[in-house]
Every structure is written in structure tokens, then in C-alpha cells.
Amino acid sequence: MKELKRIASLVGGLSEIEFKVLETIERFADIGRIATPDTIARSLKLGRDYVDRMLEELNRRRLVWSPRGRGREYMLNFTGLDMLALHSVSRRGILTHIGVKIGMGKEADIYLGRTGEGNVVGIKFYRIGRSSIKKHRRLRESSLEAANYLVSSKLAAQREIQALRILYPEGVAVPAPVYRNRHMVVTSIIEGELLVRLDSLSDPEALLQGIVKSIKKALKAGVIHCDLSPYNILVTPGEEHVIIDWPQWVRPSHPNAQDYLRRDVENVAAFFKRRFGVLSSVDELIGWVLRSVGASLTDDQV
Template identity: 30%
Template sequence: MKKEVTRKVKRIDTEVDKLRMRRKDTDTLKVKENVFDEPTLKTLYTLSNKGIIEAIGGSISTGKEANVFLAEDNEKDIAVKIYRISSSTFNSMEDYILGDPRFRNVRHSKRDIIFAWTKKEQRNLVRAKEAGLRVPEPIVAERNILVMEFMGNEGVPFPQLKDYRMEKETAKEAFDTIINYIDLLYNEANLVHGDLSEYNILIIPETEEPVFIDMGQSVTREHPRSIEFLIRDIENIARYFKKYGIREDPHQLYTTIRNKEPKNEENDL
């Protein structure tokens, strides 16, 4: 079975090579060894058989707990986020898991936590999109793999906010949109991003519209540290945009968001 699965993944990987898609990872073999363990290969095999993934290629990004790869379905580019089971730790997850009611009935093995975390990111993206934020549209979550909309053009991801230079007028518009997204996330989706900064906001160059990404750690309002995370998110954005001469008071922004009447809270995964 393992040899069959490996052949399947190599085949779809070869298809990406034939399409000459960009490969940003200079050490592909090392990435494969760290990410594509046997259970992950089997899950990719399942998703491929279902027609969800037709081809998978190079790494788009590498985070503390997950790798994101460029892939294709039968029509377009997609993104495949794989949470590493063998090499991940709970260090960066623990603050967001403890106190989140959506983890209340999850067994505390590494595998089960990661599976729940993957499903949680899918649900967070759904709720954010429904609230009016621009986020990658999730397609499916299967075990430790999240398949979602690729945010980019022709195989090239949209730039991170930290790498995109704006005019001051455009920067103010982007800042206002980001603060509005934080507001919508909190008061409409009942969520706090929890790790918001210039590193996990993309900018669509054509429209200079912000896109929120990396929402696996996002917590519900009833999480005991949700206010702390909300304040930190606002402070991070206010700090970054000072470079454009925008000097909004984080406390005032926080107070405005907090004083709104939220929708009913949900605890679903």
C-alpha cells in the first residue's frame, strides 16, 4: 500500500513539473521527508482519488506547524496546507487550545489535536468568509490536510503585507479595511484571529485589498484569553501602519469594537 501511495504522489508531483510550475523550495527532498509521512500520503491518495487534488507541486510557505503547497484540481490552482504530525510540537498551539470549548471533547493525543486543529481552521475560514472577510475559501479538511483556495495568480502567491509597499492614501484604506475585518470577525463571526500581523495578511496587487490567512489558531469570544488576543491583534496592526504616518489609538479601536452588540456565539468545530 505504501509503495502504491508513494507512486501516486510522485505521479501528481511529476505532472506539476511538466506544467513548469514555480518551485520555491530548494530542498524538496527534506520537505518531503518531514511532511509526507505514510498517513499523510494515504490522505493525499484519498483526496486525489476523489478528484479534489489532481497535481501537487512546490512549497508556497513553511510555518511552525504546517507547510502549504501549490496544487491543482481539474480546473484551477489550489493550496494544500499540511499540518506536520511527526515533527510538530504543541508549543505554539497550547495557548489557543487550552480554554477553547471546541477542544473540550478532543482526546489529547498529538494526532487528535492536529486533526481537530485542521478542522477548526476550516470552520474559522467559513465563519470569517460568511462575516464578509476576504479569506481563502476552504474546500475540504481531511485529517491533517486542509485544501483551500489559492490566493495568487499563475502559481505565484499574493505578497504578504510586510513585503508590499503602498502609497499613504492606499495604506489608510488598507488599514481601515483590516480594522473593519477585525470588527467583523469579532462581532459577526464571534472569533478573534489571535495572531494577526503583517506576516499573515496578504495584499491583492490589482485591488490592494487585504486577505486574512492562517486562521487555525483563531479562538471564539468565550476563550479566556480572547480579549488579550484581540488587543494584541489591534496593537500589531496599529504598530505596523505607523510607518505610513497612520497613528490610530489601539485602545480607542478596541473600545469601539468591544462596544458593539455581537451575534450569538457558536462553539462548533
């Protein structure tokens, strides 16, 4: 795969001390604070001029931005956070290469990558709030909001890998979890097409049944997707499905669990009806999902 770039050379463009500056800004963001050149200089025991020059350089590379004008406050950009995550996984030998962007959603970008063991994987970088950040940037305000988005992106990644680590060993059709760092989730790559893009299937009924079976298996394992739709289901050339994009999952003990489960089943059933003319009763499907699962939607599962 010739488009794969070595992560080591990508992050090698930054010195260790520049990474320390990025980490310092990140630590502040993690606790809802904004770093200033003074606080960075103090916490790293460096001269203010030296820190200013580094911040200029990081700003030029668009790894940080200064919401209230240069020289005052500094916040990480998503690319800055990407570099921190890539630096960490590259140093540990977990990932060696990153390739082309293979997917882009509202809240994440997905790239091809290669692990230290030579496996091709998917690397998902969360970008929660990226459209709002652009708006704020225009207004030059609310760097705290931007900090919140970075924290939310890390939380989303944590939630997603947590779901995959529960579901994959239970045999639910999800990507295999590999690793997480910050807002970055590494999983196996699925060769396939989004369900929403398919106009014909050899056996749509069987695919719908398979997906509902996965919903049931996931429920049994204590997980409800909560954002299930034909945009979050990949279909392989052999017409096997894989359910992706799990950051918003809840436990069956969640007060709205039943509504979320219903919505997931409804979204899928409605799509199969619209696109492939498959008629099904949502009530019957849900009844079947709940039957003998042993998961009461009101009792705490795990």
C-alpha cells in the same frame, strides 16, 4: 502549470495493502498508542514476515520511522500522513494534482494544487512540532510525543477549516474553504504578498481600516483570530487584504477573548505605525470593533 504532479501517480507508488499498514499505524497514533509489527500483523490478519517487509519498504521511503530502532515500534512521518491525505482526496476525485511549495511557516507547508474541477487551490499541510520531532529523533525517544503532534496537526486543520467555513460566507476577507482531510486544508489561492514584506502602499490608512473592519466582521461572526500579525495578512496587487492562518481562533465567550482581541489589534496597529507612520489609538480601534457588534465578550456566542 507544468510543475503540477498527478497525485494519482504519486500515491500509486504504494499498494493498497501498504496504505492499510499506514492507516493502521495512524489509528494507533490517534488513540495515543504506538503500533508494533505484531499489532499491525494481527489487526490486518497478515503474516509477520510480510508486514516486516512492508514496514522496511515504508521506512526506506521515509513514510514511517521507528523511534526505538527498526523492527520494534512504528510511527508515521508527516510525509506518511501526507500520503494518506492525498490518497483519500485523489480517490474521491477532490484533488488531481499537487505542485510547488508556495509557502512555509513554522507549523505548516503550503503547496499549489488542482481540484477535480480544474481550479487551482492552496494545499496546507500542518506539521505541528516538526522541529521538536527532529530533536526527539536524535534522542530516539518519545514516539508518543510524535503521535501527539500528528493528532495536534489534524486538530489544527479542523479548527482552521471551521473558522473559514464560518467567516467566508459572512464576507470576511479570508481564503475560500474547499476541503479538509486529516492535517490538510484546501483553500482558494491568494495572489499577493505578505503585509510584512511590503515597504510601500498607496494608502496605508485605508488598508489598516479595512483590516480592522475584517476583525470586527469576524468578531460579529463569533471568531477572534488570536495570532493576527503582518505575517498572517496577504495583500493583493490591488491592495485588498486577506487574513490567513486561523487554527488558534477562539469564540468571544473565551475567558481571554478580550486580551486576544486587543493583541490582534495592537499587532496590526503597531506595524502600521512602525512601517508606514500611520498613527492610531488602539483603544479607539478596539472601541470601534466592539461597538454595535452585538457580541458580548463574556456571553457565549454560538
